[in-house]
Amino acid sequence: MRNGTLNILIGGEAGQGLVTIGQLQSRILVRSGYSILSTQSYMSRIRGGHNSFSIRVGPDGVLAPEEMIDLLVALDSTTVELHRKELSPKGVIIADEQFELTGDHLLEVPYSKLGKRKQMNVAAVGVMNSLLGLEQAVAAQTIDQFFGRKDPKVQEDNRQALEKSLEWAKTIENKTLKLAPVTAREKMLMLSGNECLALGALAAGLKFYSFYPMTPTTGIGQTLAALAKTAGIIVEQGEDEIAALNMALGASFAGAPSMVATSGGGFALMVEAVSLAGMTETPIVIVVGQRPAPATGLPTRTEQADLEFVLHAGHGEFPRAVFAPGTVEDCFFIPGRALALAEKYQSPIFILTDQFVADSYRSVKPFDLKDLTPVRPGADENAITQPYRRYALTESGVSPRLLPGMSKHLVVADSDEHTEDGHLTEDLSARKQMVEKRLRKLEGMRREVIPPEFIGNPDPELLLVCWGSTKGSALEAAGDLRTGGRRMGVLHFTQVWPLVQEQFLGLLEKAGQAVCVESNAQGQFARLIRRETGFEIKRQIHRYDGLPITPEFILRELKESR
């Protein structure tokens, strides 16, 4: 019950439908006007094990996940055993009366009397809605839509289960977790980070997407695949990640704005082709959704330990940019920025996410699509000086990129070192000029860096430095400490490469103490800042147990280490 919010955790075995309950309940809350953040914690298996779906909900913007549970919806008795200790003083456990549990906080539900076995999901949602004091019409309508209207019998069963559970819930005594009312009920969308990346890319003019399935980015491909026909794009599953990236480079070379997504292990297979993009100067956006490694690691958990990998991936020297979305909104707008930058500088551009931001659902205001301009590949044929040279040496380093078959000119691209017209060469002075030409593009990219966002007291005694998905937790932790009377600041990086020190070094130097907060064991971002600026962020908070950094985690660490 931190900062006016409630935290719901639905727990059970894989295959019990807890994701259905979680998504359904999340949607009902969003449609009722609440702000949510839903996170999933699941084991890498299809049946059994212990999985959970948490929904943190409040009337205003929910920034981060919370550890303490107010409402525990247990689909099996293990869930109660595992999570009882996390229950808040006023917390409630909703469990099947057949579990025959003992102890405090229990609300035992006679599910067998409320509907058929299949309708237990709906009954659980009904009971939850009563406790939270939500309007029943929203729940009824959402359930109808969620399960589709195909089968009138199922629809009727669902309706009855909902009615019976609401009726039964009227008998509940001494237990309420009423949500604070919302001031205005605006239309909101409920989106995961992966869905936002997919939709944001579509909105920005993505035309080709290839992938090889790997958690936590599979959802991007599946979202795009479902929309491919409607949106007129092509989505193709490669035979491996090597194929996925090479295919996307072929498509991009031919004129389709292209993107791929994977996770660390799959990205390792793509690395040679990253360098190919650098050499052939082919635009490409590469999403790397981080999960704990090395090797297969913890496939379904979260981490931020591939920053150094992505920064250095690919043999040789060539420019790149790396974005790290901090919110679900960022996940919508960054693909457009990345596609545009990839096209403009004909370079590989990275979006570094993680399982936490990829899989968590949030309520977001509908995006304004009016001002979005889709990326337009290739240069204007009429502006070409004869003869056409794909890799003409220019001041900016950017050469005119024509598309094969789309003009009267022939386009030649080469992974070998090449002459201006794209043919392989071993002329060493040409080599030197090409290296310098490619690296000149970095100057332009530096001028377009998104500056880090500073939020807080202008003269902070404590400055939390973070990047990517840890933004919300850092902000909430800083807010709590500010309430306690401390001068707090948060410095968040949405773009982690290139770093332009004029944008932030002064803030680091001015702060009483800077603390770098990141989900890895070695402080990779702090190390990067030191390498680039010489500034050492001495105090660091690291989390690498596979769980997302929460505000409570930051507060505990700040108390312990001084």
Add this chain to the structure above:
Amino acid sequence: MSTLESFGEYETAWCPGCGNFKLLEAVKQGLVQAGLEPRQVLFVSGIGQAAKAPHYLNANVFNGLHGRALPVATGAKLANPELIVIAESGDGCIYGEGGNHFLAAVRRNIDITVLVHNNQVYALTKGQASPTSDQGFVTKAQPEGVLEAPFNPVEVAVAMQAGFVARGFVGKPEHLAGLIQQAIAHKGFSLIDVLQNCVSFNKVNTLAWYRDHSYLLPETHDPRDGGAAIKVAREWGDKIPLGIIFRNDRPSFVERASHSVNLAKTAGQVDKTVLNAIMDTYS
């Protein structure tokens, strides 16, 4: 109309007497016979002596990584189906480093032509065994001779029901040009495995050896007869068949897809009404 001159004449990095020269001439001849202009054609190659070939004629070229010509070719064809896409590389590149892509491309039946310079050796790296080297072939890297059984690309392609499977020989350039023309015309995946001598690193399978050990398939061979084709495909050693070994007309990847678009031509366009409707489904 294009002529041989349209495709130009370049200096090469090949050894005098290399089979690649005849192969290059046959490619130009095949393109002329197919009535194609340089700008309609995209060559995608990998790395090796063979993979340099597209640099020696006029066309669009993407010379990518060792082993990765096929996925690049696939992506380009999917993006712009109007391009005539030809993947051209060596036996090591296509069957070795890129083996998985070879299988996938056959399965996709993507409408590209794959031209493999098969000299049964890694030439650019100076003479190690390739997947098609015969057993016992001695190299500096295999001093006791190759122990593995050779990969028979033609047999594998026939077994996987590839759309068009043929074998050519640089000693019969006109025949080879005809195969190239027909492979380009075929709607779907086409493989031409080309026997090519390497004067520097394969002293066993020489031009004379290939000539003595190969034969032109007779008119009586029906490439649409799968049973006959697989038997012919297995032939190697004393009797290596040349010609169209197998073909079928199963629909290509693009024909099977529920929607087809030219992404290169629709790039830059986003229908905001459609997009808004999509966004609304998330409310």
